[in-house]
Amino acid sequence: MIDVFNLTKKFGDTAAVDGLSFHIDEGEVFGFLGPNGAGKTTTTRMLCCLISKTGGEARIAGYEIGNKPDSLKIRGIIGLVPDNVGLYDELSAYDNLDYYGQLYDCPDRQRAENIEHYLRMMDLWERRNDPVGGFSKGMKQKTALARALIHDPKLLFLDEPTASLDPESSKMVTDLILELKRRGKTIFLNTHNLDEAQRICDRIGLLKTRLLTVSTPEQLRRAVWGTRTVFELKEINESVLSAVQRLKGKDFTVEGNKIVVDVADPAEENPGLVRAIVSAGGEIQFTTQLNPDLQETYLRLMEETK
Amino acid sequence: MRPTKVWLIASKDFRIFRKKTSILYSIIVFEVVVSIGLPFILRRVVETTGARAPIPVFIDSFSFWFVIGSAMIPISIASYSIVGEKVQKSLEPLLATPITDEELLAGKATAAFIPAIISTYIGAFVFMTLVDQFTSARLGYRYLPNWNIGVILLLLAPLACILSVGTNVLVSSRVNDVRTAQQMGAFILMPFAAVYVLSEVQILSLTISTLLLMSLVLFIVDLGVFYLVKATFQREEILTKWS
Numbered sequence: 001m002i003d004v005f006n007l008t009k010k011f012g013d014t015a016a017v018d019g020l021s022f023h024i025d026e027g028e029v030f031g032f033l034g035p036n037g038a039g040k041t042t043t044t045r046m047l048c049c050l051i052s053k054t055g056g057e058a059r060i061a062g063y064e065i066g067n068k069p070d071s072l073k074i075r076g077i078i079g080l081v082p083d084n085v086g087l088y089d090e091l092s093a094y095d096n097l098d099y100y101g102q103l104y105d106c107p108d109r110q111r112a113e114n115i116e117h118y119l120r121m122m123d124l125w126e127r128r129n130d131p132v133g134g135f136s137k138g139m140k141q142k143t144a145l146a147r148a149l150i151h152d153p154k155l156l157f158l159d160e161p162t163a164s165l166d167p168e169s170s171k172m173v174t175d176l177i178l179e180l181k182r183r184g185k186t187i188f189l190n191t192h193n194l195d196e197a198q199r200i201c202d203r204i205g206l207l208k209t210r211l212l213t214v215s216t217p218e219q220l221r222r223a224v225w226g227t228r229t230v231f232e233l234k235e236i237n238e239s240v241l242s243a244v245q246r247l248k249g250k251d252f253t254v255e256g257n258k259i260v261v262d263v264a265d266p267a268e269e270n271p272g273l274v275r276a277i278v279s280a281g282g283e284i285q286f287t288t289q290l291n292p293d294l295q296e297t298y299l300r301l302m303e304e305t306k
Numbered sequence: 307m308r309p310t311k312v313w314l315i316a317s318k319d320f321r322i323f324r325k326k327t328s329i330l331y332s333i334i335v336f337e338v339v340v341s342i343g344l345p346f347i348l349r350r351v352v353e354t355t356g357a358r359a360p361i362p363v364f365i366d367s368f369s370f371w372f373v374i375g376s377a378m379i380p381i382s383i384a385s386y387s388i389v390g391e392k393v394q395k396s397l398e399p400l401l402a403t404p405i406t407d408e409e410l411l412a413g414k415a416t417a418a419f420i421p422a423i424i425s426t427y428i429g430a431f432v433f434m435t436l437v438d439q440f441t442s443a444r445l446g447y448r449y450l451p452n453w454n455i456g457v458i459l460l461l462l463a464p465l466a467c468i469l470s471v472g473t474n475v476l477v478s479s480r481v482n483d484v485r486t487a488q489q490m491g492a493f494i495l496m497p498f499a500a501v502y503v504l505s506e507v508q509i510l511s512l513t514i515s516t517l518l519l520m521s522l523v524l525f526i527v528d529l530g531v532f533y534l535v536k537a538t539f540q541r542e543e544i545l546t547k548w549s
Contacts, residue, residue, distance in 0.1 A: 011546070048402050051542045072404045080402040084395035088318070090325045099318050103311070103403040147399065 001026045001155055001186045002047065006056035009042050016042040018210045019056065024203075026154075029177075029187040031201035033194065033298060038207045040190040041083065044157050047188070049074050061154060076104065079148030083159045083190075085140050089133030093124055093143050096132060097150050104151035111150070118146035122176065138169025145176060156180065159190045174200065194298055206301055213301070221297050228290040229270055231259045234283040243280035247273060260290070307408050315405070315413025316420065319387050323421065332382050333425050336375055341429035344368045345436035352444050361441055362449060366512045367505045368437075369455045372430050374498045376463040377470040379422035381494070384474035385487035387414050392482060401541050411475070411539045418471045419464075426463050430455065457517040465524040470494050472531035479538050 002024040009017040017039035024030045032040050045051045047058060049071035061077055063070040087096050094115060101111035119125040122142040127135070132143055141161060148156060161177065162170040174196055181187060181200065191197050197204055198217045206212040206220075213220065233240065236257055244252055244259055247269075251262040259277075263269040266289055277284060323329050348364055391397045400410070434450040442448050474491040481487045501520070504510035 045545065050398065050401055050545055072406070075402055076404040078402070080399055082395070082398040082402075084398070086394060086396035086399045088322060088396060089394060090322045091318075095321070099314070100399075100403065102314050103400075103405060105404070144399070 001028070002030075002058070002060055002188070004047075004056070004058045007043070007046065007053055007058050008055035009039070009046055009051070010054045015209055017046070017207075020207075020211050021056075022205055022211060022214050024186065024188065026186050027184045028202045029181050029189060029200055031197040031204040032188065032190045032207055033192075033197055033204055034207035035302065039209050040207055041159055043207070044080075044159055044188065044190055048078060048080050048157055076151070077153055078155045078157060079151070079153035080157045081141075081144045081148045081159060081161055083163060085144035087132045087140055087143055087147070090131055092129045093119060093132050093135070093146075094128040096143060097147055100147045101150045106151045114150050114152065115146075118149050121179075122146050136169070138165055138172055141165060141169065141173050142176065145173070149180075153185075155186045155188065157188045157190075160192060161189070162191070162193055162196055170196075206298065208302065227263050227266055229261050229263050229266055229273065230286075230288040230290055231261070231273065231277060231282075231284055232286040232288070233257050233259065233277070234285055237281065239280040240277055240282040243276040243282075244273065247276055307406065307412060311405050311409040312412040312416055315410060316416035319383075319414070319417035320421070322390070323383065323386070323417075326386060329382050329386060333379055333421065336378065337425050337429040337432075340368075340371045340375055341432040342436065344371065345433060345440055348437060349440040352441055361445060363508070365437055365441070365449055366454055367502065368433075369450075369458050370498075370502050370505060370512060372426050372433070372455075372458055373462045373466045374495060374502060375429065376422050376426045377466040377495055377498055378492075379425060380418040380467055380470040381474055381488050381491040383421060384414070384418040384471050385478060385484050385491060387417050388475060388478035389481065389484045389487045392478070393484070397544055401545060407539055407541050411535065414475065415468075415471050418474070419467055422467045422470075423464060426467075427459065430459055453514050454512065454517060457514060457521065461521040462517060462524065465521060465528055466498060468528050469524060469531060472528065472535045475535050476531070476538060479544075 002022075004023070005021050007017060007020040008015065020043060022030075032043065034040050042051070046053050046065060047060060049065055053066055058065045060074045063074045065071065065074060088099070091099070097115045097119070098111065101115065106114065115128075116125065119128050122145065124139060124142060124146070127139070132140060135143065145158075145161070148158075158177065162173050165173060170193075177187065177189070177200055187200075189197070189201060201217065203214060203216055204220060205214045234257070236254060236259065240259075241254070244261065248261055253260045261269075261273060263273075270287070274284065274287070345368075348361070348368065351364060352361060391400065434455065437450050438448040470491070473494045474487065477490045478487050481490065501510060501512075505512045510516065
């Protein structure tokens with residue numbers, strides 16, 4: 001669905017995005033993570049044909065960004081929810097969607113059906129004739145999502161869709177994105193919310209002007225942290241440490257009465273470690289598999305790039 | 307450029323203007339003052355002076371208010387139309403739809419041009435009716451419509467309106483609130499106001515040839531503003547520098 005090769009955007013001498021290359025399959029949810037100013041919105045704007053590229057290439061559904069006739073076609077098959085929803089406060093939810101449906105050349109009957117379908121899906125049908133200026137942030141975000149879907153786009157760009165929402169509204173929007181994922185939409189998601197990315201995304205790209213890495217959330221965690229098993233003992237003595245050292249060399253640390261061991265395959269290695277510790281006289285109280293979350297992984301990767 | 311898209315963008319703005327009472331009131335108040343107020347001033351002049359000679363001079367000078375009006379009304383409309391989109395941050399999703407920059411510009415220009423011209427023409431109709439009502443007995447004939455007001459309404463007013471729309475698009479690209487846009491955009495009225503004052507003090511006579519010459523100058527200025535606006539109204543420029 002999206003093919004990007006060496007995509008670059010400079011503002012004057014400053015590179016906002018430098019040499020991005022990645023591929024997104026149809027039906028995939030791709031998360032773009034990065035700090036403020038990393039180039040997430042700039043990348044989205046280039047892919048939505050809103051701003052020009054300085055270098056490189058990108059194709060969406062076979063159409064080339066930067067080519068004027070293709071740009072119109074690309075804008076016709078994508079939907080965008082920008083970080084500011086940008087609804088017309090004076091108009092009703094229905095009129096906002098109707099206006100965009102017409103801009104997207106949606107035929108009258110299909111437009112009316114889609115407006116009803118998506119407003120019902122977003123639980124806003126009863127409020128369809130109310131001016132959106134009176135809506136809560138969560139309702140506005142849902143209206144903006146409905147607006148982006150009004151022409152049944154193949155590809156959806158969401159720029160920080162849950163930023164500045166309260167937890168309840170945030171969950172509501174995240175659930176909607178999951179529903180769209182189930183319906184097979186390809187989604188390009190810019191987010192700061194790492195829990196959201198972990199929950200929704202098939203793959204994640206970490207961006208800081210350059211693309212640091214692209215992989216699944218699980219692969220990313222493993223690549224950065226590996227896998228670790230924690231053995232909490234009643235007491236740690238020299239013979240227990242020697243037993244662990246014989247098996248793992250230097251791949252472990254001691255924190256109080258805990259031994260934290262780096263393991264490549266927990267299912268394979270943990271039984272041997274348990275046997276060794278018990279044979280050496282250790283009394284194991286608890287065993288825990290450490291799974292650092294995406295936030296720790298993200299922070300560590302960002303720290304490494306400083 | 308697809309006229310349906312241009313009209314769609316303009317008609318959305320019309321729907322919003324209908325809900326902005328400040329825009330409606332500014333148009334109505336102006337037209338009432340010019341179309342009804344000025345003829346009543348003229349009636350007072352007719353009643354207090356015995357001579358016929360100054361009446362046509364007054365009518366010609368007052369007619370020029372429709373040029374000023376057609377330049378003034380788009381100031382509030384164009385400011386809301388463009389700065390309003392900036393304030394509501396609605397330009398990005400709008401620009402992400404399959405419309406061209408030209409269609410968006412033409413839609414915004416149409417949204418400001420049509421109400422200004424329609425209200426000017428309605429106001430002019432009322433003005434002409436009242437002026438003839440109050441002056442025909444003294445003059446012995448109906449003074450309006452004449453060639454002067456014909457040139458004013460068919461050439462000068464639309465050209466002044468286009469100039470005002472273009473200038474306000476340029477101003478709106480540089481500011482972030484509606485009031486500042488309106489205040490800066492109001493500078494466009496100064497040359498028109500100067501012409502009116504000069505005609506009132508009878509330094510400048512608003513003859514057909516003067517009005518046609520002014521139309522030609524305005525046409526050339528409009529062309530220059532059009533090219534400036536076209537250069538400014540670029541998708542990337544709007545997104546990265548306007549908002």
